[in-house]
Amino acid sequence: MAQIFGYSGKILRVDLTTGKISTDETLKYKDFIGGEGMSMKIMWDEVDPGTKAYDAENKIIFGTGPLCGTGVPCSGRTNITSLLPTSPFNGVSSSHMGGYFATELKYAGWDMIVVEGKAANPVWLRIEDEKVTIEDARWMWGKGIFDTQAMVASFMGKEAQAAAIGQAGENMVNLSVIRTGASHSAGGHGGVMGSKKLKAIGVRGTGSVKIAGDRKDWMELDKFMMSIIGANNQMVVPTTPQPWAEFSDKSSRWTARKGLFWGAANPPVETGECNPKDMQSVGLRTQKAIFDLGPGAEKYTVRMGGCSHCPIRCHSQLKVPQLEKYGMDPYVANTCVGWSGPRGVMFNGIKDFDGHGEDSNIVGNAIGTTLADDYGVWCNYAQIGRDLKYCWDKGVFKRVLPADEYASIPWEKLVKGDATFLIDFYDRVAFKKGEFSHIGDGSAAIALRWGLGDDYWNDKNGKLWTRGGYPVHHSNEAGAQVGALISCFSNRDAQNHSHMNFIGSKLPIKIQKEIAGEIFGSPDALDPPNDYKPMNTFKARFAAWALKRSILHNSLTVCNWMWPMSVSHDKERGYRGDTGLEAKFFSLATGIKMTEKELDEAAARCFTLFRAITVRQMGDADLRAGHDHMNKWITKADKDKEGKEIPQFTPGTIQMTEEDMALAQTMLYREFGWDEKTGAPTRASLEMYGLAGVAEDLARRKLLPS
Amino acid sequence: MDEATENGGGPSGALEPAAIVEAIRASSAAAALCCRSALSSRFPRADIAALVGASGAADLRLIEGRTETYYFSELSMTRAYAVHLFHVAEKDPLRMVAETVREESRLYPRPTDLRTFLDPPFGLTPSELAATVGALELQEEGRDIAQVRASNGALYLYCTSYLVPALALSLAEWIEVGQKDNP
Numbered sequence: 001m002a003q004i005f006g007y008s009g010k011i012l013r014v015d016l017t018t019g020k021i022s023t024d025e026t027l028k029y030k031d032f033i034g035g036e037g038m039s040m041k042i043m044w045d046e047v048d049p050g051t052k053a054y055d056a057e058n059k060i061i062f063g064t065g066p067l068c069g070t071g072v073p074c075s076g077r078t079n080i081t082s083l084l085p086t087s088p089f090n091g092v093s094s095s096h097m098g099g100y101f102a103t104e105l106k107y108a109g110w111d112m113i114v115v116e117g118k119a120a121n122p123v124w125l126r127i128e129d130e131k132v133t134i135e136d137a138r139w140m141w142g143k144g145i146f147d148t149q150a151m152v153a154s155f156m157g158k159e160a161q162a163a164a165i166g167q168a169g170e171n172m173v174n175l176s177v178i179r180t181g182a183s184h185s186a187g188g189h190g191g192v193m194g195s196k197k198l199k200a201i202g203v204r205g206t207g208s209v210k211i212a213g214d215r216k217d218w219m220e221l222d223k224f225m226m227s228i229i230g231a232n233n234q235m236v237v238p239t240t241p242q243p244w245a246e247f248s249d250k251s252s253r254w255t256a257r258k259g260l261f262w263g264a265a266n267p268p269v270e271t272g273e274c275n276p277k278d279m280q281s282v283g284l285r286t287q288k289a290i291f292d293l294g295p296g297a298e299k300y301t302v303r304m305g306g307c308s309h310c311p312i313r314c315h316s317q318l319k320v321p322q323l324e325k326y327g328m329d330p331y332v333a334n335t336c337v338g339w340s341g342p343r344g345v346m347f348n349g350i351k352d353f354d355g356h357g358e359d360s361n362i363v364g365n366a367i368g369t370t371l372a373d374d375y376g377v378w379c380n381y382a383q384i385g386r387d388l389k390y391c392w393d394k395g396v397f398k399r400v401l402p403a404d405e406y407a408s409i410p411w412e413k414l415v416k417g418d419a420t421f422l423i424d425f426y427d428r429v430a431f432k433k434g435e436f437s438h439i440g441d442g443s444a445a446i447a448l449r450w451g452l453g454d455d456y457w458n459d460k461n462g463k464l465w466t467r468g469g470y471p472v473h474h475s476n477e478a479g480a481q482v483g484a485l486i487s488c489f490s491n492r493d494a495q496n497h498s499h500m501n502f503i504g505s506k507l508p509i510k511i512q513k514e515i516a517g518e519i520f521g522s523p524d525a526l527d528p529p530n531d532y533k534p535m536n537t538f539k540a541r542f543a544a545w546a547l548k549r550s551i552l553h554n555s556l557t558v559c560n561w562m563w564p565m566s567v568s569h570d571k572e573r574g575y576r577g578d579t580g581l582e583a584k585f586f587s588l589a590t591g592i593k594m595t596e597k598e599l600d601e602a603a604a605r606c607f608t609l610f611r612a613i614t615v616r617q618m619g620d621a622d623l624r625a626g627h628d629h630m631n632k633w634i635t636k637a638d639k640d641k642e643g644k645e646i647p648q649f650t651p652g653t654i655q656m657t658e659e660d661m662a663l664a665q666t667m668l669y670r671e672f673g674w675d676e677k678t679g680a681p682t683r684a685s686l687e688m689y690g691l692a693g694v695a696e697d698l699a700r701r702k703l704l705p706s
Numbered sequence: 707m708d709e710a711t712e713n714g715g716g717p718s719g720a721l722e723p724a725a726i727v728e729a730i731r732a733s734s735a736a737a738a739l740c741c742r743s744a745l746s747s748r749f750p751r752a753d754i755a756a757l758v759g760a761s762g763a764a765d766l767r768l769i770e771g772r773t774e775t776y777y778f779s780e781l782s783m784t785r786a787y788a789v790h791l792f793h794v795a796e797k798d799p800l801r802m803v804a805e806t807v808r809e810e811s812r813l814y815p816r817p818t819d820l821r822t823f824l825d826p827p828f829g830l831t832p833s834e835l836a837a838t839v840g841a842l843e844l845q846e847e848g849r850d851i852a853q854v855r856a857s858n859g860a861l862y863l864y865c866t867s868y869l870v871p872a873l874a875l876s877l878a879e880w881i882e883v884g885q886k887d888n889p
Binding site: 240241242243244245246247249250251258292336337340382463472473474477478508509510528529530531571640646650651652653654 | 734737782783784785786787790813814815816819822825826827869870871872873874875876877880881884885886887888889
């Protein structure tokens, strides 16, 4: 067998119904890059339309890509693809987690794991290099994720990595996660593992990933990447004025400064200013605890954690001794919505409770994230809290809950801001206790079950983007139509940061527009924040690029919370980054020469295949009407204090218009070559992407646009 | 503020130009401006301006204050930071706040969180800041500076030459409230 580079070359297949374990070849899917792209191909080929997320016939695919395990910065991502339980039509979707699982899988010699079928009794999958076994998980079943990981470690050693579900996943709560490490969660697919009675996957790898290119070239490219990388989300400007920096922005995630510490480290570690000329301080740039939890978190911060092969440490690892009062481990870790999702459940805020005083917010956050991470409950990008608030405000719970159940819920704690409410909340959700627990079914399901109508979907505070039941995630507030378009295509929150890692860089708008002009053909691709203009072709190009880069990153697999490197902190480079880095690394790693354009085209193929699966799963080619529609709050004009409407496209409003967004979608469809009326892939576009077989299949089902 | 000028050659000084250049660079490396008066004390017989100009050190820049000249080296300090230090050194908080707000409204564009001026390198006390904001409302220096308050109560300033009120309000609201819901 010829030497394979970048890829390990093997896909592990596990049928839990039969217990069969087999090996497949990775490179027969190479047109789909890896990770998410290859997973979409397998889902298209092997999961029939009409299959439901919890059916044995559904597959769940843990995917890595050719850059994972090579040492490329920010390449420790695992992509998980399966049918999504929260999708009203069980659409295919991907979730992602960082940590060290993906790299360990590559070192064990596997690019992906495809799990199908359903075990008769709880099992876990044990992977030690080539040796793969299905193990009895009866003693793991019923345990939280922390204990499950400890059990996997006790069997396989502390070097092993585990991806596991908690009680929420076991109970097939739609809003459940798969987690690895202390804080790396992939939201949405925990219940699929639970439906297969698969409690965990443990992996230990002792091999390596081979690189095709010259080592010196590799190191030079790596060094260059390290010279332009910023802080978390590729923010390249520090929060405070600093001697080395031309710019500053208090909203930046480059929080490092003199006098800022990892306060609970022994001895405390000062971040310092992290001048980018000092490459050794990259990992100190993002003191994420104070960003996510406020300045009070500094003294609780032990350190920043993160993923394999990532110099940007974006997970706060805290010691909160007050947790012991509740029988919880004082060590707690998370990042971003891992904190704010549970906090969002406390929709009145977290106030002084149990005598925690000014530290109540930190303690409350820590309680919430500990519970969510152990039970494995997903917040649907903080939507679970907004749903709770809506149903509370509108009296839904009084209407739908039995009186005794309603009376048993400690609402007074929620209202007062006592975060111990979360203990009761997560217990009900994870164990599906009572009618209330259906809040864990997801937004589309509760709308149906509890009769929530237009008022629910069109509530501006609810932030639900489409009737697919998912919320905003860097949408119209992020690049106007660009962000709005990006949110229309997934079957869950977009999880797309390709645009955010550019426009959220905190550089002045003049520089950003110059760079937008160079990448997308015109500075008009980017509007100044909150000062929007009507749609244009360049914004469509920007949105299409962002969509392609997202699936590309999830296929390579590199972190879309850092990549692409559109900008840098380097004044001498005019703050330019390098959007061709993915292709350069891919070519060097695999020996398969690909230009930036060619790799983007491969990504477009993957994204179009995802689109085709959505058409087939919905049984309807009119995606514009049936899938991509946005809820009306997005296109409703704001009102000023006097109640007068603020026209869209005037400074100070980010509201869209229906007409403009219809045009935006048309332009976006055109960018991919899809049908401009329905947004579905056409025969011509499918053939252009090398997907003629997909076109034939859709034609047979009468699902090609006429 | 008098805009800094490039170093423009001129006759070579007779006394220790290298030491003067090094002193300026050392100050910048320590995050401080180097005052001409301080250099004159250290090198009493030197014509500092002439020596700096003749040094050929392309990284050196100066900012002219009311009675003082401030030098810095771009090897370790950006002009933007030097300007902040200049304002602090000039002990003119009114001008410091007004010009910083103007620049942020023009450049990014964004309103400026008032609390910015309590932190380094500005370092105003709360009472100094309150007095400055009050003075801005009354004096000519603040004619183009307006206030906007986010829904959480945070006060921001902006320059009316670059931001209209509705935009300033929406940006302040986003910084204070909106982005925390959209991490």
